[in-house]
Amino acid sequence: MSATGQSKRLAVPDIAARKGREPVAVLTAYTVSMARLLDPHVEVLLVGDSLGMVLYGFDSTLPVTLDMMIAHGGAVVRGSSRACVVVDMPWASYQESREQAFRNAARILAETGCAAVKLEGGEEMAETVDFLVRRGIPVMGHVGLTPQAVNALGGYRARGRSDAEQAKILSDARAVAEAGAFALVVEGVVEPLARAVTEAVPCVTIGIGASAACDGQVLVSDDLLGLYGAFTPKFVRRYAELGPVIGEAAAAYAADVRARRFPGAEHVFAARKAS
Numbered sequence: 319m320s321a322t323g324q325s326k327r328l329a330v331p332d333i334a335a336r337k338g339r340e341p342v343a344v345l346t347a348y349t350v351s352m353a354r355l356l357d358p359h360v361e362v363l364l365v366g367d368s369l370g371m372v373l374y375g376f377d378s379t380l381p382v383t384l385d386m387m388i389a390h391g392g393a394v395v396r397g398s399s400r401a402c403v404v405v406d407m408p409w410a411s412y413q414e415s416r417e418q419a420f421r422n423a424a425r426i427l428a429e430t431g432c433a434a435v436k437l438e439g440g441e442e443m444a445e446t447v448d449f450l451v452r453r454g455i456p457v458m459g460h461v462g463l464t465p466q467a468v469n470a471l472g473g474y475r476a477r478g479r480s481d482a483e484q485a486k487i488l489s490d491a492r493a494v495a496e497a498g499a500f501a502l503v504v505e506g507v508v509e510p511l512a513r514a515v516t517e518a519v520p521c522v523t524i525g526i527g528a529s530a531a532c533d534g535q536v537l538v539s540d541d542l543l544g545l546y547g548a549f550t551p552k553f554v555r556r557y558a559e560l561g562p563v564i565g566e567a568a569a570a571y572a573a574d575v576r577a578r579r580f581p582g583a584e585h586v587f588a589a590r591k592a593s
């Protein structure tokens with residue numbers, strides 16, 4: 319408890335301190351209602367740019383804007399009280415220059431109240447990560463399968479299957495960690511590479527499709543809840559099937575409306591106050 323009687327939110331150093339200790343559990347959240355439900359159970363809520371595909375129906379994360387990330391980031395901060403909230407920097411909001419990255423990361427922190435930003439990339443982004451971290455903006459990195467590079471990678475396929483690709487991703491991870499990232503998402507890489515990266519960097523590695531060798535795990539919440547229908551990546555375990563639950567509720571409501579079983583007397587405002 320703090321002086322104001324509020325229990326304290328997990329901060330970036332609390333997450334960083336988990337290296338070599340208990341694994342870190344991370345889930346995505348985009349809305350107040352989902353943030354409230356997930357907040358007691360995970361250390362980090364990630365406002366991922368995957369919201370472009372999951373909430374907005376785009377077929378990649380490239381159309382996601384800074385305004386979308388700020389709107390959803392603020393909602394997740396307001397809906398949570400314990401988790402450390404990290405917001406993805408969207409495509410083209412940080413690659414142009416380190417000054418552009420600082421300006422947009424600062425807007426994300428100031429306008430949402432989140433604790434840190436996440437950005438994709440390796441050696442080419444190290445200078446930018448260093449620039450942000452030195453100016454007080456905690457950065458989570460993201461290497462391996464980087465969805466914002468889908469056009470360059472030619473799809474969402476696993477990474478690190480050739481020796482050259484392994485070496486490149488390992489030096490990317492080292493460069494971003496060396497630049498001061500407090501954590502590193504490692505996405506869609508083969509297990510030996512995930513283990514090598516986790517052993518090579520001092521920061522916590524958060525895997526997605528990257529084996530249990532990482533220091534933590536992240537999944538898109540809609541995937542593990544069975545709420546997202548467009549595709550299910552191989553690395554997802556479905557912990558619930560909420561799609562049919564919602565369908566059945568909507569069907570029961572619609573049937574009740576048609577049969578005039580809803581609303582009932584208890585749902586109706588009285589015409590006059592009893593005197």
Ligand SMILES: Nc1nc(=O)c2c([nH]1)NC[C@@H]1CN(c3ccc(C(=O)N[C@@H](CCC(=O)O)C(=O)O)cc3)CN21
Binds near residue numbers: 367475546549550
């Ligand atoms: N709902 C959702 N879950 C995610 O994990 C996710 C997103 N959206 N959007 C952003 C990125 C994109 N990601 C993806 C997207 C597709 C596959 C996929 O279809 N993988 C196939 C293999 C594809 C291939 O070989 O070409 C698989 O079987 O896992 C994986 C990760 C991961 N991220």
Ligand SMILES: CC(C)C(=O)C(=O)O
Binds near residue numbers: 366406505526538
């Ligand atoms: C899956 C995680 C790592 C992510 O970047 C996202 O949800 O956008």
Ligand SMILES: [Mg+2]
Binds near residue numbers: 366367368406465
């Ligand atoms: Mg993302």
